[in-house]
Amino acid sequence: MYQPKTLQRIIDIYFTDPERVISVKAGTQVLRQDGFNDRLYWVKQGELCGYLQNDNNSLTARIFRVRQGMFFGVHSFFSRTLVASTTVIAETDSELAWIDLDTQAVEPEVYGSLSEQFMPVMMHELAQRQVLAGMQAFEKEKALQKLYAAEQMTTLGQLAAGIAHELNNAVGVLSSKTEGLQGAICRFLQESKPEVSHFLELGIDHGQQAPSAQVRKRARELQEMYGLGREQARQLARAQPQGEIPASWLANLDEALQYWDLGRDLHDMRLASKHATCIVRSVKQLGGTDNVRQPDIDLNDTINKSLSLLQSNLRRVNVLLRPGELPSMSASSTELVQIWVNIIKNACDAMEGTPEPQLEITTRHSRNRLLVTISNNGPMIDEATRRKIFQPNFTTKKGGLSFGLGLGLAIVQRIVHSYGGTIALKSDPETTRFRIKLPIT
Known part of the structure; x- marks a missing residue:
């Protein structure tokens, strides 16, 4: 198993000779892919990155990063290929210590040959590279998921x-x-x-x-x-x-x-x-914004308009409207109506099986923000659904006439964010509550 004292001994013996220490400026190419290399470098100070190019040099990918206390040039040095597998460039001003193939093993009768002495270093470096490769794989998967979502939205x-x-x-x-x-x-x-x-x-x-x-x-x-x-x-x-x-x-x-x-x-x-x-x-x-906004919009009035549009949905629902004294805001009335209609319509759908459905809407003003809370007493939304509820194309309405494209709440979130606002959902067995905060200007 790799031990810190093993590394310290190797550094003390092989990487403290001042004649084998070099300083490089940020941007300096230390190794070139497919170029000659007979050295093993240890980073005394700074940070460097390794880059790999494809055969026709049309693509370049960063495959590793080394910082203080780490090694590079491991493959070409110990495999004796003498050919660098990557291009290594200093990201910051760095100080490097090195050994080459002419370096003789110290105390071989006790610690073995140079390769045997450096075996823990090689294994440690391979393990670190494996961890980095795994992290890069995760990042790649995230990027692919975003790409698929973007293509789907397109x-x-x-x-x-x-x-x-x-x-x-x-x-x-x-x-x-x-x-x-x-x-x-x-x-x-x-x-x-x-x-x-x-x-x-x-x-x-x-x-x-x-x-x-x-x-x-x-x-x-x-x-x-x-x-x-x-x-x-x-x-x-x-x-x-x-x-x-x-x-x-x-x-x-x-x-x-x-x-x-x-x-x-x-x-x-x-x-x-x-x-x-x-x-x-x-x-x-979909992903755009509507910038046709007026400076004197009454938010409470947009909620009343939404309730008027949803009269048929609200016939069996007890609506409690608690409007606060609000200043006017800069907004598009139709965008705000769209926010409330989508949330209220979803609440009505959720309360279809609730014996005494109740919808409560409160508005208030606090610190240059307008706060709107829309609550219903329908069934609790589980954690898995809450995590996905604002994603495009996610819907729980799949049967009969109660189908959905999964765009309503995604568009709501887009509109809210376009104002620099926030929307949050909380749900427990008694209440499901949407909280929307919108800046006045």
Whole structure:
């Protein structure tokens, strides 16, 4: 077994002659691949690297690094080939001690020939080179995995570009037709029934802003206050989530709700059209960023828009929205909506089998950062899934209509990181929680 005292004896005997010590500057080529070498070098000080070139010298790879106390030139010296197997270049100013083939063994009758005395050194050097080769193999495997992932994303991006073109055309038609339909309905009502135009315009301008929990609470209050039926009270709570109910609404409530509902649908159609455009762009870009950002975006408002888009998913979910007082931020509203929609939609899918599903969203402001926490009481996400959940193409939705491409959370992470923000996931048997931190500017 290699012992430190064995090395010390070898150094003291063979590498302390000042006439066999050289100093080399950084960048100096000490050995040349396939060049003559009859020396064994010991590094007194500094650092050097060994490089291997292929037959036509078109590729060069670093295969080892030697530091203070290590040897090089081992193969050509002890195999007596006298031909260097690698090119060795000083990385830093270095000091080298050496012996050559004319060096005589000291005390051979006790320690054997020169080769026998240096056998522990050779074995130690081989072991070190083996460890380095293993580390390089690991690095190579990591690089290959990144390359495969990059190629997969490139292929996916090319496919997405074609799909995005077709979807953009379809979304463009839906957007323009929605605008045309909205204009035609507004003009018709202004001419034939101007008294209901206000209800339609309110729905178009604001849509439904109140979360489900607030609507249910408000509906119970309205039932008691005005003696309304359950469905009628719930619809009125959506349209008038707070304050007193204007007399114009109560005068002909069914008609008022009918036209407000129509306006809300037009509002949601326009919002969904904009959101679909943003999603298509993000999928097409995949690794890119959208720099069309405004300086005065209300983050709480983007969460409300997300909840409006996901009404059908949230029908059986108790939504607790706890918005804080937030300053405006520099952001793209559609990008933020995309973040919340993906996380909330995933939460709804996860809570499908939960008896009393609950979603809690809190926002607050701390030290020039906006903090958003989105929690659900669905089943715990196991550790293996948590490690992969932000990776592209990873999905747990594989059956029936609940399929997924595994891009939602990967795109969410990309958007968050593009703002210089962070996203973290924690999950235990009671709660699964996403925490997003975004800088204000």
